[in-house]
Amino acid sequence: MAGSKIELVANGIAASPGIAMGPAAVLARTDIVVPKRRLAGKEVEAEVERLGRAIDATKAQLAEIRNKVAKEMGGSYARIFDAHIMLVEDKASMDEVYSSVRAGNNAEFALNSVFLKHERLLWEKGDVYIKDRAADIRDVRIRVLSNLSGTSKVPSDLSKIAAGVVVIAHDLSPADTARMRKGNVMAFATDVGGRTSHTAIMARSLEIPAVVGLTNITARVQDDDFVIVDGNRGKVIVNPSRATEERYSREIQRYASFTKGLQQFKDLPAVTVDGHSVMLSANIESHEEVDSVLEHGAQGIGLYRTEFIYIGREGLPSEDEQFQLYDSVASRVSPHPVIIRTMDLGGDKFLSDVESPKEMNPYLGWRGIRFSLTRKDIFKTQLRAILRASARGNIKIMYPMISNTDELVQAIGVLEDAKKELGAEGRTFDRDCEVGIMVETPAAVMIAKELAEHADFFSIGSNDLIQYALAADRGNEKVAYLYEPLHLAVLRFINQAVRAGSEAGIWVGLCGEMSSDPVCALVLLGMGIDELSTSPYVVPEIKEMVRSISYSDAKKVAEEALLTSDPAKIRRRAMEVIGGGHAESLL
Amino acid sequence: MVERSVKITNKLGLHLRAAYLLVKTASAFRSDIYLLKDSIEVDAKSIMGLLGLEAAAGTELRVRVKGPDEQDALAIVAGLIEAKFNEED
Numbered sequence: 001m002a003g004s005k006i007e008l009v010a011n012g013i014a015a016s017p018g019i020a021m022g023p024a025a026v027l028a029r030t031d032i033v034v035p036k037r038r039l040a041g042k043e044v045e046a047e048v049e050r051l052g053r054a055i056d057a058t059k060a061q062l063a064e065i066r067n068k069v070a071k072e073m074g075g076s077y078a079r080i081f082d083a084h085i086m087l088v089e090d091k092a093s094m095d096e097v098y099s100s101v102r103a104g105n106n107a108e109f110a111l112n113s114v115f116l117k118h119e120r121l122l123w124e125k126g127d128v129y130i131k132d133r134a135a136d137i138r139d140v141r142i143r144v145l146s147n148l149s150g151t152s153k154v155p156s157d158l159s160k161i162a163a164g165v166v167v168i169a170h171d172l173s174p175a176d177t178a179r180m181r182k183g184n185v186m187a188f189a190t191d192v193g194g195r196t197s198h199t200a201i202m203a204r205s206l207e208i209p210a211v212v213g214l215t216n217i218t219a220r221v222q223d224d225d226f227v228i229v230d231g232n233r234g235k236v237i238v239n240p241s242r243a244t245e246e247r248y249s250r251e252i253q254r255y256a257s258f259t260k261g262l263q264q265f266k267d268l269p270a271v272t273v274d275g276h277s278v279m280l281s282a283n284i285e286s287h288e289e290v291d292s293v294l295e296h297g298a299q300g301i302g303l304y305r306t307e308f309i310y311i312g313r314e315g316l317p318s319e320d321e322q323f324q325l326y327d328s329v330a331s332r333v334s335p336h337p338v339i340i341r342t343m344d345l346g347g348d349k350f351l352s353d354v355e356s357p358k359e360m361n362p363y364l365g366w367r368g369i370r371f372s373l374t375r376k377d378i379f380k381t382q383l384r385a386i387l388r389a390s391a392r393g394n395i396k397i398m399y400p401m402i403s404n405t406d407e408l409v410q411a412i413g414v415l416e417d418a419k420k421e422l423g424a425e426g427r428t429f430d431r432d433c434e435v436g437i438m439v440e441t442p443a444a445v446m447i448a449k450e451l452a453e454h455a456d457f458f459s460i461g462s463n464d465l466i467q468y469a470l471a472a473d474r475g476n477e478k479v480a481y482l483y484e485p486l487h488l489a490v491l492r493f494i495n496q497a498v499r500a501g502s503e504a505g506i507w508v509g510l511c512g513e514m515s516s517d518p519v520c521a522l523v524l525l526g527m528g529i530d531e532l533s534t535s536p537y538v539v540p541e542i543k544e545m546v547r548s549i550s551y552s553d554a555k556k557v558a559e560e561a562l563l564t565s566d567p568a569k570i571r572r573r574a575m576e577v578i579g580g581g582h583a584e585s586l587l
Numbered sequence: 588m589v590e591r592s593v594k595i596t597n598k599l600g601l602h603l604r605a606a607y608l609l610v611k612t613a614s615a616f617r618s619d620i621y622l623l624k625d626s627i628e629v630d631a632k633s634i635m636g637l638l639g640l641e642a643a644a645g646t647e648l649r650v651r652v653k654g655p656d657e658q659d660a661l662a663i664v665a666g667l668i669e670a671k672f673n674e675e676d
Contacts, residue, residue: 076604083607083634090635118635125641133638136603315645 005225005239010214011474011513014234015193015200017537018209019252020166020186021228021245024221024238027169034145037106044102051098051107054147055088061143062088080136087140093118108148115141135171166227170218172199187229189217189236194308195285203231211236232537233516258540266297270543272525276551279531280539281336283511287329292536297543300336300394302459302533303511304329306382307343316378322385330393337394339459339533340386341438342379342411344368344400363467368401368438373410383418390430398436398459403443408454438511440464445493448500458501459533462512466490485514486567491523495562498527509533518545519574525551526558545578553577589661590623590651595642597671605672606637612667618654620664631664 039047066081088094093114100110115137122134163184170191185208193199193212203210209231221227221238228237228248232255237244271277281302282293293301309317309325330338346367359365372379386397399411412435422429439445440461448458462485467473469489472482484490494510501508509531514520516534521542524532534542557577561570595601601609613620613631620631622640624647629636631650642648648668652661667673 079604079607083603086607086610086634090633092630092633093635118639121639130600130641130643133603137635137638 007241007244008220008238009480010189010211010217010220010236010238012189012211012214012217012234012236013193013195013200014231014535014537015195015212016188016203016208016210016231018187018207018231019229019248019255020209020231021226021240021248021252022164022166022186024168024223024225024227025165026218026221026223027167027172034108034112035106036109039101039104039106041104044104047101047107048098050148051101051111054107054144055094057147058088058140058144059085061147084136084140084143087137088144108145111144111148112141166229168217168221168227172202187231188212189214189221189227189229191215191218195289232535232541233513234535255541258544265540265543266295268297268543268547270299270546272546272549272551272554274550274552276525278525278529278546279509280543280546281339281509281531281533282536282539283533284329284536287325289536290329290332293333296536296539298336298536298539300333301329301338302509302531303398304338304340305344306340307345310343310345316381319381319385319388322382323388326386326389326395327392330389330395334393337396339396339398339436341398341400342369342372342382342386346371363464363473369399369407369411370401372399373407373414376414379411380414380418383415384422387415387418387422387429387433388427390433391428395430396434396436396457398438398457400438400461401440401464402437402451403441405447405450405454408437408451412454436506439497440468442469442493445497448497449504452500452504452506455506457506458497458508459531460494460497460508460510460512462490462494462510462514465493465512466514469493484567485517485520486523486561486570488562488565491527491561494524495527495558498529502528507531515542518542518578519571521545522549522554522574522578523558523561523570525549526554526556526561528555548579549577588651588653589657590649591661591665592647592649593665593668595644595646595648595668598644600644600646601637601640601642603638606634608672609637609664609667610634613660613664616652616654616656616660616663618652618657618660620660621651623649623651 062081062085066078066085069081070078096114097110100113101107119134119137119141122130122137164186165184166187166189167185168189171193172188172190187208188199188203188210190199190210190212191214195212199212200210209229211229211231211234214236217236225238226240226245228240228245230236230248237248240248269277270280279299281300282296282298283303283305284290284293284301285305285308309322326340344367346362346365366374383397386395389395397415399408402408415435419429419431434456436455436457436459437444437451438461439448439458442465444451445465452458466483466485466487470482470484470487472479474480474483498508507530510524510529511533515524515532516538518541521532522545525546532542554577557570557574560573564570597605599605610632621628622631622637624640624642627640629640631637650661650665650668652664654660
């Protein structure tokens, strides 16, 4: 297990809660080598028959899988395989394949060309949902090719996966997932996907941990590497050191006993033993996550990422469509607040309708508020929808990527226009709806005092702030080691933002991953942070930590942390306060 | 020939299972049935064709039917799309 190999930590998106460890089973994106051959005239009939036999074999295999899946997982998953059978029976495509064979092409080449043509068209369209369809066509193509070549090995045949493994894949189609034997797979980790992708939804329904959006995890893990998947924090640890493995073993036990007691715990307040309270809220990216927020006892939503409403679709979402989403989220969470962050498009997320330039430095580019202020039409529609939803729910508005006061003043101007319009139309909305900003650029920290004159709150976006402050892209494995939340520079930035907020009389929260780590959360608490927003699954753990410590101890740790450039020392010091039985630093 | 506009309203659009249901439904009729989006026309009885149609949520399509049972076919096929393929999402 923890032999000579080097421990590697990959960060992705926490898609399904829980922690699991085991040997990796890496699903290769195998593409079969397709032979190309010209047939002699007299060979053609035999080739047509060979193709027919491969198609029949494919249909028989798919029917068998279909029946197994229907029994184990139900009719709606079984239908995936009905559709796969339909694909090999598709008259137009198969006619094309057969006429290519009759024209003298071998069966493999003929079938591959026709199917691949359809897949390529879908791949080029870029939309995640559409790419899923290409994956299905590909599944069928590979299966027929395997049958033609006579190899029994069908790639990604997940029904044959051994018990107790962690599945590592580029992506998992519903077809892939449906084929896995229930109980054999401990966890998933994938290169692509978001919290509402197929993989995430399937993992949650199977109740196994999953981390998605890891970019290149398939390239960094080999079969049988020992892997830990932390679905609470969105981390995958490959070949952990003995110490890490032991820490996680304890964490798994603790988490298991912890989830049992979750129910009685969820209604208790987040108050330290000496009576200092902090607000614990949750980050979401889809209205579908509201149940999870409520189940885990969060006091509202500290970050509702709205960019996912815009991507993966045709055209822009209308005001009414957005209003319905915001209204349903806010009314279900009410009386707790929902902080809606206006679209943070750009970086790696772009609208299909807007021309998106290739940028050298997308994270320093046209994103967040910069995008919104150049597309005020799109921006105002969103603000109108948010305002309308504020009539019923407790909504606050937050702008991303602010780096100067003018941007904030301009954004408020657009909001005021939207209010005037709605007023003239006789619509109701909350006229005093709070307006805040993400503090995620070093510039925003340095001018926090000036920004606070225009803002009702700050929410520190630590993921980006750390990257910008330390000039280190954590997605780049050569420099990822530099990404250190407890770096003195990062802590001083955060402290300065908290101070500026409290001096101006506005509240300050933090909605990055730092708030999910008990050690960092303790330091933040000691600095006087008012709110911590985490993935819904982590809320109970942080609450447990808050309830077990005293604010005076947290303040002492924070004071020391602001004077030391040794993150390991801060961790040890924080662990003394948190206590061995409680959460350990998993960052 | 009869035709009618419909809007795709289910979240995943014309995804695999939806396309399967549509082909199953369309194949029960003798008429020729096509879906049109902008200048693209696909055979509603071909799953490969349907999957290739870029029909995400919010897309307007036209259903065009020609044949002996065209009225019924149009009502049933357009109805299936409008009923979000009878799925919950």
